[in-house]
Amino acid sequence: xxxxxxxxxxxxxxxxxxxxxxxxxxxxxxxxxxxxxxxxxxxxxxxxxxxxxxxxxxxxxxxxxxxxxxxxxxxxxxxxxxxxxxxxxxxxxxxxxxxxxxxxxxxxxxxxxxxxxxxxxxxxxxxxxxxxxxxxxxxxxxxxxxxxxxxxxxxxxxxxxxxxxxxxxxxxxxxxxxxxxxxxxxxxxxxxxxxxxxxxxxxxxxxxxxxxxxxxxxxxxxxxxxxxxxxxxxxxxxxxxxxxxxxxxxxxxxxxxxxxxxxxxxxxxxxxxxxxxxxxxxxxxxxxxxxxxxxxxxxxxxxxxxxxxxxxxxxxxxxxxxxxxxxxxxxxxxxxxxxxxxxxxxxxxxxxxxxxxxxxxxxxxxxxxxxxxxxxxxxxxxxxxxxxxxxxxxxxxxxxxxxxxxxxxxxxxxxxxxxxxxxxxxxxxxxxxxxxxxxxxxxxxxxxxxxxxxxxxxxxxxxxxxxxxxxxxxxxxxxxxxxxxxxxxxxxxxxxxxxxxxxxxxxxxxxxxxxxxxxxxxxxxxxxxxxxxxxxxxxxxxxxxxxxxxxxxxxxxxxxxxxxxxxxxxxx
Amino acid sequence: xxxxxxxxxxxxxxxxxxxxxxxxxxxxxxxxxxxxxxxxxxxxxxxxxxxxxxxxxxxxxxxxxxxxxxxxxxxxxxxxxxxxxxxxxxxxxxxxxxxxxxxxxxxxxxxxxxxxxxxxxxxxxxxxxxxxxxxxxxxxxxxxxxxxxxxxxxxxxxxxxxxxxxxxxxxxxxxxxxxxxxxxxxxxxxxxxxxxxxxxxxxxxxxxxxxxxxxxxxxxxxxxxxxxxxxxxxxxxxxxxxxxxxxxxxxxxxxxxxxxxxxxxxxxxxxxxxxxxxxxxxxxxxxxxxxxxxxxxxxxxxxxxxxxxxxxxxxxxxxxxxxxxxxxxxxxxxxxxxxxxxxxxxxxxxxxxxxxxxxxxxxxxxxxxxxxxxxxxxxxxxx
Numbered sequence: 001x002x003x004x005x006x007x008x009x010x011x012x013x014x015x016x017x018x019x020x021x022x023x024x025x026x027x028x029x030x031x032x033x034x035x036x037x038x039x040x041x042x043x044x045x046x047x048x049x050x051x052x053x054x055x056x057x058x059x060x061x062x063x064x065x066x067x068x069x070x071x072x073x074x075x076x077x078x079x080x081x082x083x084x085x086x087x088x089x090x091x092x093x094x095x096x097x098x099x100x101x102x103x104x105x106x107x108x109x110x111x112x113x114x115x116x117x118x119x120x121x122x123x124x125x126x127x128x129x130x131x132x133x134x135x136x137x138x139x140x141x142x143x144x145x146x147x148x149x150x151x152x153x154x155x156x157x158x159x160x161x162x163x164x165x166x167x168x169x170x171x172x173x174x175x176x177x178x179x180x181x182x183x184x185x186x187x188x189x190x191x192x193x194x195x196x197x198x199x200x201x202x203x204x205x206x207x208x209x210x211x212x213x214x215x216x217x218x219x220x221x222x223x224x225x226x227x228x229x230x231x232x233x234x235x236x237x238x239x240x241x242x243x244x245x246x247x248x249x250x251x252x253x254x255x256x257x258x259x260x261x262x263x264x265x266x267x268x269x270x271x272x273x274x275x276x277x278x279x280x281x282x283x284x285x286x287x288x289x290x291x292x293x294x295x296x297x298x299x300x301x302x303x304x305x306x307x308x309x310x311x312x313x314x315x316x317x318x319x320x321x322x323x324x325x326x327x328x329x330x331x332x333x334x335x336x337x338x339x340x341x342x343x344x345x346x347x348x349x350x351x352x353x354x355x356x357x358x359x360x361x362x363x364x365x366x367x368x369x370x371x372x373x374x375x376x377x378x379x380x381x382x383x384x385x386x387x388x389x390x391x392x393x394x395x396x397x398x399x400x401x402x403x404x405x406x407x408x409x410x411x412x413x414x415x416x417x418x419x420x421x422x423x424x425x426x427x428x429x430x431x432x433x434x435x436x437x438x439x440x441x442x443x444x445x446x447x448x449x450x451x452x453x454x455x456x457x458x459x460x461x462x463x464x465x466x467x468x469x470x471x472x473x474x475x476x477x478x479x480x481x482x483x484x485x486x487x488x489x490x491x492x493x494x495x496x497x498x499x500x501x502x503x504x505x506x507x508x509x510x511x512x513x514x515x516x517x518x519x520x521x522x523x524x525x526x527x528x529x530x531x532x533x534x535x536x537x538x539x540x541x542x543x544x545x546x547x548x549x550x551x552x553x554x555x556x557x558x559x560x561x562x563x564x565x566x567x568x569x570x571x572x
Numbered sequence: 573x574x575x576x577x578x579x580x581x582x583x584x585x586x587x588x589x590x591x592x593x594x595x596x597x598x599x600x601x602x603x604x605x606x607x608x609x610x611x612x613x614x615x616x617x618x619x620x621x622x623x624x625x626x627x628x629x630x631x632x633x634x635x636x637x638x639x640x641x642x643x644x645x646x647x648x649x650x651x652x653x654x655x656x657x658x659x660x661x662x663x664x665x666x667x668x669x670x671x672x673x674x675x676x677x678x679x680x681x682x683x684x685x686x687x688x689x690x691x692x693x694x695x696x697x698x699x700x701x702x703x704x705x706x707x708x709x710x711x712x713x714x715x716x717x718x719x720x721x722x723x724x725x726x727x728x729x730x731x732x733x734x735x736x737x738x739x740x741x742x743x744x745x746x747x748x749x750x751x752x753x754x755x756x757x758x759x760x761x762x763x764x765x766x767x768x769x770x771x772x773x774x775x776x777x778x779x780x781x782x783x784x785x786x787x788x789x790x791x792x793x794x795x796x797x798x799x800x801x802x803x804x805x806x807x808x809x810x811x812x813x814x815x816x817x818x819x820x821x822x823x824x825x826x827x828x829x830x831x832x833x834x835x836x837x838x839x840x841x842x843x844x845x846x847x848x849x850x851x852x853x854x855x856x857x858x859x860x861x862x863x864x865x866x867x868x869x870x871x872x873x874x875x876x877x878x879x880x881x882x883x884x885x886x887x888x889x890x891x892x893x894x895x896x897x898x899x900x901x902x903x904x905x906x907x908x909x910x911x912x913x914x915x916x917x918x919x920x921x922x923x924x925x926x927x928x929x930x931x932x933x934x935x936x937x938x939x940x941x942x943x944x945x946x947x948x949x950x951x952x953x954x955x
Contacts, residue, residue: 465870
């Protein structure tokens with residue numbers, strides 16, 4: 001039990017006198033924010049001070065560690081709405097908290113607390129508005145919360161004719177408050193006019209608000225704000241790209257096809273270093289998948305990956321790819337075929353990374369869902385691209401050749417059979433073989449061809465198994481020891497890297513499991529009593545097959561895959 | 573040690589193994605070998621003839637006529653209707669060799685007709701043997717049984733006795749034999765032994781004895797490798813033994829003619845053993861798999877493409893080398909022997925070509941010394 005949690009409400013005054021306002025709060029443990037009586041007592045005592053936020057308090061806050069700072073901030077956010085103090089003093093405290101919180105997601109909590117403080121008494125909002133009118137810089141920055149708390153439409157509209165900060169506060173307040181149809185229309189007229197004359201950055205901010213306002217009335221005439229969108233989307237400024245991504249993420253449902261198309265076209269200009277924008281794009285593309293708009297999502301994602309030369313890939317667009325690989329398989333089949341047929345290196349490589357066949361017994365795209373291109377040459381080209389890019393996912397790579405056997409042009413079939421044999425079946429004899437056998441059993445059209453190619457491969461596999469009698473080729477004991485040592489070193493390095501990246505690493509203790517089928521750890525039952533808990537391990541297994549080709553013919557296989565990846569369609 | 577030697581003797585074949593070992597063994601223990609065996613040169617039932625003490629007659633000097641058989645002797649070996657069976661051969665010796673073929677200078681010596689076998693006489697024919705001996709023993713002619721146990725004792729007291737093979741060498745030899753399934757370890761110990769035996773080799777009969785020790789040790793190692801179905805250590809050790817024995821022969825310029833002749837024969841034996849083990853490994857073991865796609869590459873059970881590449885180049889090199897030996901010997905021989913060696917050469921060549929065709933890793937040499945033109949080794953063979 002730490003010392004801080006022992007502060008009782010009746011001791012608060014004494015403690016604040018001794019340590020100061022924030023000095024006292026910093027002594028508390030996080031759970032104190034739930035203690036209504038304590039919070040109320042702190043607010044009451046702090047409100048009596050001559051000055052709410054002193055230099056001493058600044059020093060205390062500045063000296064806190066990152067984690068402790070946010071604990072103190074959480075408690076303060078509970079205290080703020082109960083404070084009886086001058087708006088300027090509170091704004092000063094809130095501003096300091098927000099600035100110190102930096103880019104952390106929790107950094108804006110004090111703003112919400114300030115809004116609640118304003119909501120307690122409408123006169124508080126009036127005071128802030130007045131301060132802003134009088135030119136108080138900090139008050140202008142916090143004006144939006146006062147307007148929002150008061151929900152004063154007229155005052156918000158009036159702000160649009162004042163200083164830049166007040167305009168911003170007014171626009172934001174309008175976007176956040178409840179509005180009726182007439183108010184929406186009036187707000188849109190005003191904000192659109194502002195957006196048309198503002199610089200790009202400000203205009204992007206106002207446009208976001210415009211879309212938020214428009215979302216309050218689903219019957220609103222969207223052609224009203226198209227000029228703003230057209231004006232902005234003529235630029236590839238990073239703020240505009242961010243706006244396009246943001247609009248697609250937050251307002252995709254209300255947006256017209258035209259609006260969506262314009263915004264999607266903007267996305268390819270995103271810079272790989274703009275992580276926030278990429279996150280918005282990722283979410284926006286995921287929503288396109290949800291809405292079964294795979295064609296729009298597919299071409300936008302492909303353009304983004306290819307334009308960035310792979311700097312933005314499957315990792316950056318993980319939500320999009322996760323939706324695809326764990327959702328409607330028809331969409332994935334469509335996208336995979338589309339991307340492979342285009343043959344663009346970076347997008348196909350990203351697709352390869354996004355797909356996983358580990359522990360799978362069937363391809364990630366279903367054979368009957370693959371939309372085959374028209375001509376035999378295009379079908380062969382698709383099969384070769386599938387193998388070139390998806391070779392490490394043999395069932396998925398094979399699915400395209402099998403689709404050609406099922407539904408393709410007759411003149412493409414022999415090529416598909418040959419591709420199934422070499423390099424696929426020559427390299428894989430596990431899950432791929434099992435899947436092909438099962439597929440052939442259920443599908444009469446391709447049965448004979450698949451069985452024939454499996455028999456051909458079986459001869460090779462049998463030959464390889466029989467040749468194992470040549471024990472003379474086995475690596476020596478010393479060679480095996482070196483390989484084992486290298487593997488252990490690599491495993492240790494991987495474990496360290498994984499631990500370093502884990503978000504749980506700082507939260508949980510690390511248990512080192514030596515042997516056995518359970519782990520043991522101790523928990524504190526009380527101050528003196530330690531209880532040992534045991535937890536049985538559950539079984540986790542991962543099955544994956546390494547292609548034999550990388551061992552028996554590394555250069556040849558690499559060359560073949562390189563050729564498949566880089567070859568182009570012959571012009572007809 | 574005796575068990576190892578006994579097992580080795582038991583497994584020796586009649587031709588090219590037991591009939592090669594026996595004269596070496598007799599020479600080593602002081603017998604004068606007057607008839608060496610050769611394929612198709614069996615003289616009236618006698619494989620080897622030698623003059624020396626008869627251990628079953630208190631060491632009395634006698635002419636020993638050996639009839640060699642491999643393994644154990646059973647009923648079918650005694651008189652199964654074939655002319656080379658034991659009883660017809662014994663009759664042939666009695667009726668043809670003794671009256672007509674004994675050189676004059678040995679005609680006064682008592683004669684011991686010995687059936688020599690890697691194993692032993694089975695109980696089922698012991699009564700036949702006893703009856704035959706009782707019926708045909710005369711003052712001058714007696715019959716002796718040289719079984720595998722006696723041969724093992726002679727090897728241990730002759731080639732490998734404590735005076736000739738000291739403790740360190742014995743340990744190295746035993747380790748080489750015991751670790752035959754771990755080729756690196758076996759090879760390391762055998763190299764230690766062979767180096768020790770030949771480092772400061774004498775020009776006289778003592779040096780020749782050392783070379784014989786080398787051969788017998790190699791034979792035993794090879795025999796164990798064959799039993800363990802792992803020919804890697806035997807192949808590498810016989811290759812090494814060939815190089816060492818050839819080097820010793822080259823360094824024996826000042827040795828007497830008799831020693832030179834003996835040493836030259838030993839080198840021939842080592843070469844013969846090397847070719848035999850090469851044939852077993854390359855032609856009989858690898859050969860059947862060479863035509864199968866990726867099969868030989870898959871035999872290298874390793875997760876490293878480097879292991880596969882190096883193992884395959886080693887196999888191809890061995891195949892080429894064996895082919896070159898047969899090419900060389902074939903060109904130096906005549907008639908059937910020439911044809912036989914050239915056929916073997918062609919087999920090796922075909923294996924090497926198949927290995928390249930079916931194992932693509934052979935198209936990408938990784939080591940500098942593998943960068944010779946791949947056709948280079950095939951050119952002398954006419955490919």
